[in-house]
Amino acid sequence: MTEATQTRYRVGGMDCASCATKIDTAVRRIPGVEDVSISVTAGTMTVRHGNGSDLNALEKKVTGLGYTVHPLAAKGAKPTHAHEYDIDDHPGCGQADHDHAGHDHAGHDHSAHGKHGRAAAKVEVLHAHDNAPPTGPWWQSNKARMAIASGVALVVAYVGSRFAPAIEPYIFIAAMLIGLLPIARRAFMAAFAGTPFSIEMLMTIAAVGAVIINAGEEAATVVFLFLVGELLEGVAAGKARASIQSLTTLVPKTAFLEEHGEIDEVPAEGLEVGNVILVRPGDRVPADGVILSGESSLDEAPVTGESTPVRKGIDAKVFAGTVNGEAALRVLVTAAAFDNTIARVVRLVEEAQESRAPMERFIDRFSRYYTPGVVAVAALVAIVPPMLFGGLWSEWIYKGLAILLIGCPCALVISTPAAIAASLSAGARRGLLLKGGAVLEALGKINVVAFDKTGTLTEGKPRVTDVISFGSDEADILRYAAALERGSSHPLAAAVVAKAVADELKIPAAADAKAIGGKGLTATVDGVAVFFGSPQAVEDYAPVSIEQKQRVSALNDDGKTVSVLVVGGILAGAIAMRDEARPDAEAGLNALADSGVRIIMLTGDNDRTAQAIGKQLAIEVRAELMPQDKQRIVGELKAQGLVVAKVGDGINDAPALAAADVGIAMGGGTDVALETADAAILHSRIGDIAKMIGLSKRTMGNIRQNITIALGLKAVFLVTTIAGITGLWPAILADTGATVLVTMNALRLLRPIH
Template identity: 50%
Template structure:
């Protein structure tokens, strides 16, 4: 399996990515994006609470200032972290009581308890203790609201909380104001814990690659940082160690657990010249591995990059939710003003009552649960896919996968293994049996790298044949090979080469035609112009090809095989697999087929392939899927990749998409349902401010936890 390629990208002054701590919900994202978009020359901002990063792009020709952007983010109350401090940050964030939100909960809770004790012990103090508890707990909230307001963003949850708490004090509801401040602090902490858990689950892939490597130089072994390895260097990997790099084995053999990369549970035997990948585990032999990719370009790095960039390609449903939330909060603020002013003017309701209801309405106005409902589920879905060897490049691709109606698949390397194997060995003379034919043919093919020769040699080894030595071997240009084996002058040639000879057995032409009609390539063993036997070779379907196609059929997705191979071979494989097929197609023909289907309304269309000749069709399709064993061009052109090299992975991707989108719809329904229910109950005066805070926080935590359920999904 060849890992996805990624070229090293030089620093681009027009693009900046910052690691930010403290963003826990959609409201945090919008607050950061709104503030940064007001800076010059910022053109586009994408903040992700789920991976804790902010990506900023400059307008054309502009150069970004990291200091200015960092200061703006820090002014909002968040912390910008150097990548070098990432591990320390992660460790400290696991202790909730050491975080700013944790300390606020402890202080607010202690002050609230003290206020109740003082109120009971000394009733004459009145509401003084609750006012003090409210004001102390409200200080960091007001500070955050003021900073956001200065940066041009008045509609934040902190602003709404500040207005509600201060308004409650104004209408002599100090005890309730103190409870609301405490519940808000608890809710913010719960959001942070849930978001941190999601981030930790998604980012745990980074821990798969060891931090150090055993570098081999001039026969000496020394320990170096794995990140410092460069292509061409060699490392020693002991039994039980994780591989620190992508590379090829130069010495040794071992079983390698590749489940961290491709999800395959059975360890694979690896020997000299075989590829190995960073993050996999060497089980039982010492290996010497030559580095083929630097740390930032290896397989694990690529997986991490794909997951972290999920927000850069937001799903259409996510973009809709963002637009909805942009208009939603100002609208609710307007409704709150009406609730505060209108009832006393048209009825006998007291101003204190109408203002109280309006303040409670403000508390439930923040759309955090709605905004995070979609990206949380999509990020979890992308992470699940990555853990199972299904690399999906962003939320837009993940959403589109579930809509596919037709999938076009390449033959060689996609539906078939890509390496031919021997299917038939037949003797045409009484003097030699099938085992003799195989043994003699393998002797002639010794040392040849031709796929047919490799297939015959490997088959002979598997059969335990004693392969004799060949002498005076030479090639017959375009026809085969010849040489002396055990004193016999032999040739291994194509059937076409024998047409010039008269000594062809009875029924020879019919047998040859029958085998070739099955899509098989033939080699004939000849002695003195007399055929002794034949060997048939074919690139066989993958073991899971039929099951994978049946899984697509159960999902209502039609599969079609498009191949550049000859039509007869393609038809034979297609018949075996029960799939519609078309052969002898050039790369542009495959792309044209995809465009034709799209024009006929048969899409969305997916394309699966592994070679350079598949790249145009992969780009033309709504979703291009590359096999993990494919070329770099195919992997980079595609929207997704199957690291397991299993046809069944296509159906798994589609299923994951549909499961994820069901989770998204459930989250949206929960968020909107909670909002609708408590907006109505608050306007009617059934629920108060503290219930509103619990409902808003509860909805956010609930949709986050529901999204995290996807992390436990099993195919």
């Protein structure tokens, strides 16, 4: 048994779901092909096949159907003129618990990021292939040339028929054949590949039938209108496709590389992890990285949807494609061009578009029976009245041919994928990443959202909340505490030092520093003995009054970790720290609650700390949970008939994320988040959960509108055609018009998400 591999292709000219169906059917008939996934909007196809499969035959089969096909480069290949991006395995980051004496950090969630292998995928932006994502004027495409040629031939036929009426039928037949021959060729290739009832076959039958009943002028006109309709489909589909692929153009072509004390301008795609680059004011950041020096405001709207510039300094992460503000930055590159945030977003959306939603699969199954049914109805309309009721053959055959055109399924089958593709693209441009139409559809049904605490509802790092004075100056309390903690990497120690730096305090040097196991730190600062550590150990260093104990206990009851400071044998003060709620958490949770969604916190943190945050955010709390407990609770909620979304960091919450109907990871730029969950929020905003759900509801409403348009127009023209009010021209206009209307309606979803 040979091992299956995956090959990805860029397919040009594939502008509707019926195109994808023909390609899917044909490729699945190739020996060795196990599975096929196609994205119309992305213009990609992923084929899972055995190692011995004849890929040349596969490509020839797709080309024979009238499409262009280009394999995407293999894993590890360097980018070419087609700008390919590869997502490779690479280590994540690690964060371990620290046994820092004197600090009660049992109430803080900790997580570890390991190395996560990922299947490589290419994202290619083609430059000069016909029918590829359009980069030039629409009139330069093959579809435009065919439509123009057919239109010119039709005009010539009309003019010629005025000067030579005797040969009028032949002139129009010739004009018709100019447009019909390519259509007929694709129709027969599709029939041989397993799709006999294609739109091209219906068009061919209708045009030939019209000629037989001496309606050559109408046949030529219908063929021209059909080609115009295909062109409009291509233009509309190109807009949806370009909406996400345009992200790749945000990354600048060049970067300023700092090497051996010199600055050189180099191609951005050649940057490697570990390079140091200079980003000038006003320039776009050419790579993901970490700021080494400098402080500036960055406009992250193109990548994360953040509406206002974000102030960033040393050690802050920056994303490729964002715009530097007023100051120069030195940035350490952390991801190569094929592995940056934008490349990952594009790859994720393209793969998501290959995943069909339940609604889309239903419409696809329906259309498989719908089209043969239309052919049968058209045949009955053409045959039954003349045979049984004495109707004119020419009149009823004409009506039957019109019904063939009315019944073309293009508008129906594109109604769902067009809306889903537009939504996935709109979400990605605003930092809302969803892994496919099934996830998008499920989000709209969510009625319970379970949140992790640390790093999700909170910022994931403690901050100093209170500096309590027991007789000393608050600034001196911070100075002395920071002096002892400056050498530690523990998050609580970092919080004390960060507060002192933020208050622009001068931190003195500490001599003879010593850690006292389970108690805290001692040192000599400014010639005075200082202790900073646990309130439980403070009485070994200084007397404590009942009132002082009550102050510390009250802080603990608020879920805060408290360390006390003793200076020269006297209790000087205390510093309280807590992992605070995100600034947008309350508003984001209120938005969910207002929409009727139940919210709950599931955390491994201690109950005291969790209840304090829960009270602040007005959220139901379940604390001191192991990963399996979170998974069990999600299962219990689902057993009650609820549709559950779990929001977390994608690591400690992995079992619960997998158990939920929809798992949502915060901080979607990491490997762990993208791999673990069904969806990810790039900018880690709680309010984006409600936006995701809102986007899903808008999308499903749009799909219902599209189906109504598609079937409603067909029903109207079916009745008017049988009644003799409309004919071939209105029939093809109805099909073309419905397809364009459905596509343009779907593109409304690309508008900003509120």
